[in-house]
Amino acid sequence: MQSIFGTDGIRGKFNEEITYSLAYKVGYALGSTLVKKSPILIGRDTRISGDILLQAITKGINESGNKFINLGICPTPAIPFLIKHQGLSGGIMISASHNPPEYNGLKIFDHNGQKITKNFENKIQKFIKETNPNISVPSKVIPLNTNINLMDIYIKSLIQTMGGENLSGFKIILDTCYGSATACAKEIFQSLGADVRVINDSKNGLKINMKCGSTNLEPLKKALEESHADMGFSFDGDADRVIGIDSKGNVLDGDHILFLWGRELMEQKILTNNLLISTQMANLGFEKAWEKIGGILYRTDVGDKYVHDAIKEKKAVLGGEQSGHILSKINNFSGDGILTALQISKYCKKKNINLNDWLKSSFEPFPQKLTNINFNFNKLNPKTKILIDQTIENFQAIYSDNCRVFIRPSGTEPVMRILVEAKNHKEVHSLSNKITNKLFLEINKIIN
Numbered sequence: 001m002q003s004i005f006g007t008d009g010i011r012g013k014f015n016e017e018i019t020y021s022l023a024y025k026v027g028y029a030l031g032s033t034l035v036k037k038s039p040i041l042i043g044r045d046t047r048i049s050g051d052i053l054l055q056a057i058t059k060g061i062n063e064s065g066n067k068f069i070n071l072g073i074c075p076t077p078a079i080p081f082l083i084k085h086q087g088l089s090g091g092i093m094i095s096a097s098h099n100p101p102e103y104n105g106l107k108i109f110d111h112n113g114q115k116i117t118k119n120f121e122n123k124i125q126k127f128i129k130e131t132n133p134n135i136s137v138p139s140k141v142i143p144l145n146t147n148i149n150l151m152d153i154y155i156k157s158l159i160q161t162m163g164g165e166n167l168s169g170f171k172i173i174l175d176t177c178y179g180s181a182t183a184c185a186k187e188i189f190q191s192l193g194a195d196v197r198v199i200n201d202s203k204n205g206l207k208i209n210m211k212c213g214s215t216n217l218e219p220l221k222k223a224l225e226e227s228h229a230d231m232g233f234s235f236d237g238d239a240d241r242v243i244g245i246d247s248k249g250n251v252l253d254g255d256h257i258l259f260l261w262g263r264e265l266m267e268q269k270i271l272t273n274n275l276l277i278s279t280q281m282a283n284l285g286f287e288k289a290w291e292k293i294g295g296i297l298y299r300t301d302v303g304d305k306y307v308h309d310a311i312k313e314k315k316a317v318l319g320g321e322q323s324g325h326i327l328s329k330i331n332n333f334s335g336d337g338i339l340t341a342l343q344i345s346k347y348c349k350k351k352n353i354n355l356n357d358w359l360k361s362s363f364e365p366f367p368q369k370l371t372n373i374n375f376n377f378n379k380l381n382p383k384t385k386i387l388i389d390q391t392i393e394n395f396q397a398i399y400s401d402n403c404r405v406f407i408r409p410s411g412t413e414p415v416m417r418i419l420v421e422a423k424n425h426k427e428v429h430s431l432s433n434k435i436t437n438k439l440f441l442e443i444n445k446i447i448n
Helices: 020-033 050-063 078-086 118-130 148-160 185-191 218-227 254-267 284-292 304-314 337-351 355-360 382-396 425-447
Strands: 010-013 040-044 068-073 090-094 103-109 171-175 195-199 231-235 242-246 275-279 296-300 318-320 326-328 368-374 403-409 415-422
Touching: 020 050, 020 090, 020 103, 020 118, 040 050, 040 078, 050 068, 050 090, 050 103, 068 078, 068 148, 078 090, 078 103, 078 148, 103 118, 148 185, 148 337, 171 185, 171 218, 185 195, 185 337, 195 218, 218 231, 218 242, 231 337, 242 254, 242 337, 242 355, 254 275, 254 284, 254 318, 254 326, 254 337, 254 355, 275 304, 284 296, 296 304, 304 318, 304 326, 326 337, 337 355, 368 425, 382 403, 382 425, 403 425, 415 425
Parallel strands: 040 068, 040 090, 171 195, 171 231, 275 296, 275 318
Antiparallel strands: 010 103, 090 103, 231 242, 318 326, 368 415, 403 415
C-alpha cells in the first residue's frame, strides 16, 4: 500500500484522495493508537469540506473509545500549542495549507504537540489498511460545539510573546486570505495598539488561497500602496506561514526573515553556534551573506518536519523555509505565521526602524526561477523512481559557487519542482529553460 502521508501530513483533493471514509479511519486509528487517553484536539481552516471531514474524524474518535475537543476554525499552530498547554493526547488539523479550495488535508500531532514521526505514520497507515471498508457519508451534517475558551488561551499566548512591547504608531495591513487567520489575526494586532486594516477577511472556504495570501502578494501590495501603511503581512490558508511586504512593496520572504531575525539573535549571543536551519530551497545569496557575517546555514530536505528534526538534532533555536514557514524556540518550534509577523513588528518597534530600512540591511538575493512539470512521481513503481532519481542527480551536478540547481517531486502536489539560481537573470532563465526541457524529455523516455 502506497503511503498516504506526504511531507506535511495527508493531502489531496476532497472526495478523491481525501474522503469521508479516510477521515473516519484516521480518527479511529489515532483514537485507538494514542497511549494517553485524554481528549484529542481538532481544528480546521475555512474550507467547505472541513465540516464533513470533522464529522468523519469525530465519529472515528468516538468509536475508538476516545474523546475529542472541537476548536473550530483556527490557525494550525493553535493545535500543538494547546495540546501541550492542556495536556491533551494529540490533535488533528483539517487543512490543505496553501493549496486551492478543492483540496483538503489532515495534519496530525502527538501528545507533545509535535507532528507525528514516520514510525507513527506507519502505525496509522497499517491500522487504516486493516480497518473495515468504506463508511457511508451521513445525509446531514450535525453542528459540533466549539471551545472558545481554548482559542482565547492561544490568542493570549501570542500577545505575551511581545514581552510588553506594543505596536502603537504602526499602520499594518493583514491579508488573511479567507482562511484560518480570519479567526484571530486582526484582534491580536489591534489589541497591541496597531492601526490595522484587514483584506480578504471573511471565513470563505470557496475563496481560500485564491489570488491572495502568501502565494499571491498582489492584493497586499495594492492595499499597501493605497493606504500608505508601514508594512503588511500575508498568511496562507492555515496561517502557519507568512510573507511580509514593506512600505515600498519589497518582499520579506522566509529567507529574509531568518537572516534578519537570526542576526538579532546572533548579536544577543543566543543563537547556538550562529546556526540557522533552512532547506534546499533557501537562496544562495542568503547562504553567502549569512556565512560572511560568521553564521552557518544548514540545509535540509524540503518540509518543515525536516527543518524541525535538524533543529532538535543541532540544538538550534531558529529555522524555517523560504515560503515563510518559520520555526523558533519561542513556541516550541511550531510554525506560526501570526507569531512570526508579531516578532518582525516587535523588532521594528524596538529598533525604532521601519521595515523598509531594516530590509535594506538584509542580503541581496540571487535571481531564482522555480518551474513545475506536471508529473506524479509518487505513483511510479520503485524501479522507475530510481532511474528518475539518477537523472535528477545528473542535472543537479551542474553547480558552482555562483549557480545552483535543485530538483524534487512535490510532497503536496503531483508536480516536479525545478529550482535554478545564478548571479544574473539571463543565466537563470537560460539554464532553467534548458534543464526543464531536457528533464521533461528524459523522464518521458524512462516512463514510456
